[in-house]
Amino acid sequence: MSKGVLAIAEQVEGVFRKVTYEALSEGRRIADHLGSELTALVLGTDVENISEELKPYGPDRIVVADSPALNEFLTDAYTNVIYDFIHKETPDVIILGASTQGKDVSARLSARLNAPLAMDCVAIRFEDNRLIATRYMYGGKILADVELDGTPKILAFRPNALDITNTDGAGTLQKIDVDTGATALQFIDKRLDTDKKEITEADTVVAGGRGMGGPDFAVIESLAELLDGAVGASRSAVDEGWRPSSDQVGQTGKVVSPNLYIACGISGAIQHFAGMSSSKVVVAINKDPEAPIFAKADYGIEGDLYEIVPLITEEIRKLKG
Amino acid sequence: MEIAVLLKQVPATESLIGIAEDGVSVKTDGIKWVINPYDEFAVEEALRIKEAHGGSVTIISVGSEKTAEAIRTALAMGADKGMLINDPASAGYDGLKTARILAAVLKEVPFDLIIAGQRAVDDDNYQVAPATAEFLDIPHISMVIKQEITDTKIRCHRTIDGGTAILETQLPALITTQRGLNEPRYASLPGIMKAKKKPIDIKNVADLGLDSEHMGEPLTKIVSMKTPPDRKGGIMIQGDSAQAKAAELVRILHEETKVL
Numbered sequence: 001m002s003k004g005v006l007a008i009a010e011q012v013e014g015v016f017r018k019v020t021y022e023a024l025s026e027g028r029r030i031a032d033h034l035g036s037e038l039t040a041l042v043l044g045t046d047v048e049n050i051s052e053e054l055k056p057y058g059p060d061r062i063v064v065a066d067s068p069a070l071n072e073f074l075t076d077a078y079t080n081v082i083y084d085f086i087h088k089e090t091p092d093v094i095i096l097g098a099s100t101q102g103k104d105v106s107a108r109l110s111a112r113l114n115a116p117l118a119m120d121c122v123a124i125r126f127e128d129n130r131l132i133a134t135r136y137m138y139g140g141k142i143l144a145d146v147e148l149d150g151t152p153k154i155l156a157f158r159p160n161a162l163d164i165t166n167t168d169g170a171g172t173l174q175k176i177d178v179d180t181g182a183t184a185l186q187f188i189d190k191r192l193d194t195d196k197k198e199i200t201e202a203d204t205v206v207a208g209g210r211g212m213g214g215p216d217f218a219v220i221e222s223l224a225e226l227l228d229g230a231v232g233a234s235r236s237a238v239d240e241g242w243r244p245s246s247d248q249v250g251q252t253g254k255v256v257s258p259n260l261y262i263a264c265g266i267s268g269a270i271q272h273f274a275g276m277s278s279s280k281v282v283v284a285i286n287k288d289p290e291a292p293i294f295a296k297a298d299y300g301i302e303g304d305l306y307e308i309v310p311l312i313t314e315e316i317r318k319l320k321g
Numbered sequence: 322m323e324i325a326v327l328l329k330q331v332p333a334t335e336s337l338i339g340i341a342e343d344g345v346s347v348k349t350d351g352i353k354w355v356i357n358p359y360d361e362f363a364v365e366e367a368l369r370i371k372e373a374h375g376g377s378v379t380i381i382s383v384g385s386e387k388t389a390e391a392i393r394t395a396l397a398m399g400a401d402k403g404m405l406i407n408d409p410a411s412a413g414y415d416g417l418k419t420a421r422i423l424a425a426v427l428k429e430v431p432f433d434l435i436i437a438g439q440r441a442v443d444d445d446n447y448q449v450a451p452a453t454a455e456f457l458d459i460p461h462i463s464m465v466i467k468q469e470i471t472d473t474k475i476r477c478h479r480t481i482d483g484g485t486a487i488l489e490t491q492l493p494a495l496i497t498t499q500r501g502l503n504e505p506r507y508a509s510l511p512g513i514m515k516a517k518k519k520p521i522d523i524k525n526v527a528d529l530g531l532d533s534e535h536m537g538e539p540l541t542k543i544v545s546m547k548t549p550p551d552r553k554g555g556i557m558i559q560g561d562s563a564q565a566k567a568a569e570l571v572r573i574l575h576e577e578t579k580v581l
Contacts, residue, residue: 107451116540184460192484245500311567
């Protein structure tokens with residue numbers, strides 16, 4: 001009999017990240033397959049109220065680790081609390097989002113538990129009793145199936161890779177005692193671009209490259225804003241200092257898989273494809289009819305992005321009424 | 322300040338990657354091998370810290386014999402010495418097994434600070450550096466874009482989803498690099514000449530008191546590989562004017578692909 005699936009929720013300033021709902025939905029599917037329970041673990045300060053919001057995603061139980069010591073994410077404190085819970089509950093599968101937090105925590109947990117980890121995976125399946133995870137390697141140039149051998153199996157899912165499903169929410173809420181144990185990391189400060197959408201979680205990404213010609217990304221920003229999307233950049237645009245490195249899409253930047261990716265003035269180096277080729281629909285706008293991006297885009301427009309993009313924005317605005 | 326840099330040799334990012342006959346590894350012939358780009362930031366940052374605080378920089382790699390070339394490049398940039406754990410089987414190791422080997426090395430090498438890339442751009446695993454810190458029982462801070470060392474503490478600006486956080490911790494500690502941390506220097510000609518005389522200590526896992534049995538089988542193992550479905554060349558939107566093209570694109574995105 002399986003001992004259950006543990007989904008680790010992630011909230012920032014009292015708001016759950018979208019990847020949390022994705023992880024819970026997948027956790028529900030895995031728990032159903034294994035005939036076991038799904039537990040959600042929420043960490044933070046004053047998070048009991050918001051924990052109710054997880055119910056529609058199917059946990060049988062929502063466990064809340066509420067403590068002033070968990071107000072800011074610190075890898076060591078969070079890992080200690082999660083580890084203690086795992087040690088007590090011995091789940092078979094641990095599922096979380098491969099966000100910056102999730103990457104740190106899952107890597108630490110795998111070492112502490114001597115447990116297999118599928119980092120930044122995009123899908124899983126069971127073959128008999130084997131758990132196989134699919135993940136990209138070489139910045140998206142290779143899709144590998146990896147088998148996880150050992151317990152617990154840790155699945156850190158890439159944001160935007162999983163479907164969110166609503167289930168009847170009947171989960172019970174339970175608070176646990178929190179002991180962050182021995183810690184060495186100290187939080188000093190943070191700065192969140194609250195009005196800036198995280199590029200890996202956005203449904204639409206509008207990205208600019210060398211063809212932008214300078215740091216003024218206003219035309220792209222207004223299109224992204226209209227579509228409630230995020231602004232991305234090619235490596236050249238980041239190297240030129242036009243955009244921060246956190247906007248970079250590509251093999252040495254972020255890998256994104258939005259529903260719609262609009263590449264503006266991006267020629268399409270192989271490293272860039274690696275970062276966006278799993279997008280559902282790709283649109284390219286470029287002056288150069290020979291730009292390699294056109295060979296990979298579903299739809300291309302040859303032309304000056306400064307002329308075309310505002311027209312597209314205008315058309316969409318009309319459409320939206 | 323004794324600084325250890327964890328370095329991996331990887332295929333250059335412009336490489337076309339093909340799957341080898343065994344179906345679980347990639348073709349290596351014709352590949353240009355380079356220092357993992359994130360590890361290059363690590364080497365550069367180590368050199369800058371050494372320039373500011375004194376000390377030495379040791380490059381540590383797990384790989385095949387060929388990896389010595391990457392270590393030599395780091396020595397030419399200015400690192401002092403290298404250590405290679407030559408283990409031809411290491412390409413098939415998971416992050417945990419590699420981290421175990423690195424931790425075993427670092428138990429013998431004195432360090433105040435370990436710097437590693439946030440990930441290697443081949444496995445894209447993000448696991449080795451934090452797992453190494455875990456095995457050494459030291460704190461780590463990932464994706465650092467700026468660091469300051471004062472006495473026995475390090476303060477780091479790191480990338481988080483949607484922003485930046487500032488964290489501080491005691492040394493010894495491990496940090497991983499993020500683009501924006503620095504601009505790696507090129508090896509100078511005198512640097513390349515000097516590097517030829519710098520020591521690279523080559524060992525195998527048995528020298529570290531580790532053996533395959535002790536370390537066990539990798540817990541995460543590649544069972545098959547494929548190349549993602551190639552995106553087919555698309556449709557060029559035609560129209561008499563930019564206005565007509567924009568309208569047609571929006572119509573398609575709305576009516577046909579339904580992403581709008």
